[in-house]
Amino acid sequence: MDRSPLSFPMVAAAAGTSPHPGVQVVLDGNPGELELEFLSENLTLRGGLGTTGDGVLSNEATRLWMHAIGTGPVTRASDGRGEVATGNLMGYIALGRAFEDEGARGTCSARDxxxxxxTR
Amino acid sequence: MRRAALTAGGRWTAAAALLLASSGSMAHARGESGDLHLRTSEAFGPCLAAALQAFSRESGLSVVVDVGDLDPVRGADVLIGDDSELTRLLEGGIAELETSFDLGSLPWVLVVPAGSPAGALSALAPERVAVMGGRASRAARESLQGMPAERMRVSRDADELRRAPYALVPRSLAGPGEQRPSGVRPLMAVTAVVAGAPHPAGARTLLAFLRSERARRLLASCLDPPATGAAPPRASSPSGAAASYAQSVVDWWLPQCSLTHNGYNDPRQVLGGPDAVKLADKDDYRGIMSLGQGGYVIVDMGQTVVDGKGADIRVYQVTGTEPVTLYAASSPQGPFTLVALREDCGNRVTGFGNFERSCDFDLRDAALTEARYLKVEDGEIYPCLAGGTITEGADIDAIEILNITKP
Structure with a gap:
């Protein structure tokens, strides 16, 4: 499985305060294709990162399917906004080219x- | 997509004898115009021909079989697919949960040239290994995740899979080589009527036939009989103490999006024994908490779970195989240790039809000897904004201790 990073243009916003504060991060333009729903407390984000059965096409033209739990500390970027520089992701990831089947370029379930x- | 038409060749008199219990619906079925459409996935298509031919011959109803993704249903009357393919369709009311039942299981097999030495497929295959694609093949592909992607060929073409000298496929798609056990969880063929089916009476007549002993015999050459489900919920533990279910909620969280869109957000519904009920209307349940996209509930079991023989904890979940992640701790504040990640929660529970499911967890998998606080987290992790149901995420009914501290 190719280990090159994949990137996506995302949009983030605060999302709710009860029972815990949250942050919603979605794909810019197609929010349901790649959605991150985080609990945000103690300068840490933790929550689910998911795609539909169609996956989501990355900037690098690789399609990603993902069902995973992400955790990461929030740090302050140079412009004052928050970012996660080192996040851990536990769960299922599958890759394919734009019109290939899920997992045609590999499948990996892992905790690391x-x-x-x-910020962009 | 491949289509195969099975035309009616039988006579009404034969059908009347065979389908006595549903003779009323048979009359309605014959009054519906056009072919009955059955949609199934690649693995099960080859298993159905004999049974559907018998059905058509004996009922006078013509069945058209469409092979491909089950979602969208594309005008189908009846669906047959793996548990994992039907989960979202049943949960969302696109297929009728009350009509669904298991037809049988279909093992995955490793195919190698006859006489190949023993060993892992990755070591044996000098060329690419063919693997069936699609939603139902996730576990199979995960089992080969150590193999470089360029050595795998993911395909949904049944002929290509049968031609492959080295393959990991459901037994129905195995070619002429030697078949070996794979260790991958077998597929489970589940059938259901599509809600608002164009031919509702015909669809029910077909399901009645598929439930019959005759159909079971015709399917048996391809599908193994459904396995017996997990033991029903207990009123008492093996040690004689009252069965122990979650006692109180310590903490919970659902994303705001899930809180807004889901209909079952009360964490107290996971307390006590299994009591979930599916009511008549679509998406109408009682007694569950839907965990949304990656949400969780932390419960106090009221006593200590110990690592004993076999599984220590059972989670009850409804409708399909939605995965669940479990963490355990000895203190309500944690730290919580991961016991199992995204465990398919689809074991049948004896006496609960095809509605209540369960999954078992062993503290030993986390190197824990005991715990009292359990964190149950959604493992489906489907985008909330794309969800389309009010039951997104794993739908938790109850959490049970299987091994309790002895007095």
Whole structure:
């Protein structure tokens, strides 16, 4: 399975306060294709990262299918906004080219995938 | 997509004898115009021909079989697919839960040239290994995740899979080579009528036939009989103490999106024994908490779970195989240790039809000897905004201790 990073343009917003504060991060333009729903407390994000059965096409033209739990500390970017520089991702990831089947370029369930959320 | 038409060749008199119990619906079925459409996935298509031919011959009803993704249903009357393929369709009311039942299981097999030495497929295959694609093949592909992607060929073409000298496929798609056990969880063929089916009476007549002993015999050459379900919920533990279910909620969280869209957000519904009920209307349940996208509930079991023989904890979940992640701790504040990640929660529970499911967890998998607080987290992790049901995420009914501290 190719280990090159995949990137996606995302949009983030605060989402709810009860029973715990949350943050919603979605794919810019197609929010239901790639959605991250985080609980946000103690400068840490933790929550589910998911795609539908169609997967989501990355900037690198690789399609990603994902059902995983992400955790990462929030740090302050140079412009003052929050970002996650080193996040851990536990769960299912599958890759394919744009029109290939799920997993045609590999499938991996693991507890040590990684993710980052960077400002742009 | 491949289509195969099975035309009616039988006579009404034969059908009347065979389908006595449903003779009323048979009359309605024959009054419906057009062919009955059955949609199934690649693995099960080859298993159905004999049974559907018998049905058509004996009922006078013509069945058209469409092979491909079950979702969207594309005008189908009846669906047959793996548990994992039907979960969202049953949960969302696109297929009728009350009509669903298991037809049988279908093992995955490793195919190698006859006479190949023993060993892992990755070591044996000098060329690419063919693996069936689609939603139902996730576990199979995960079993080969150590193999470089360029050595795998993911395909949904039944002929290509049968031609492959090295393959990991459901037994129905195995070619002429030697078949070996794979260790991958077998597929489970589940059938259901599509809600609002164009031919509702015909669809019910077909399901009545598929339930019959005659159909079971015709399917038996391809599908193994459904396994017996997990033991029913207990009123008492093996040690004689009252059965122990979650006693109180310590903490919970659902994303705001799930809180807004889901209909079952009360964490107290996971307390006590299994009591979930599916009511008549679509999406109408009682007694569950839907965990949404990656939500969780932390419960106090009221006593200590110990690592004993076999599984220590059972989670009850409704409708399909939605995965569940479990963590355990000895203190309500944690730290919580991961016991199992995204465990398919689809074991049948004896006496609960095809509605209540369960999954078992063993503290030993987390190197824990005991715990009292359990965190149950959604493992489906489907995008909330794309969900389309009010039951997104694993739908938790109850949490049970199987091994309790002895007095």
């Amino acid at each position: 995938h990684t993710f980052t959320l960077r």
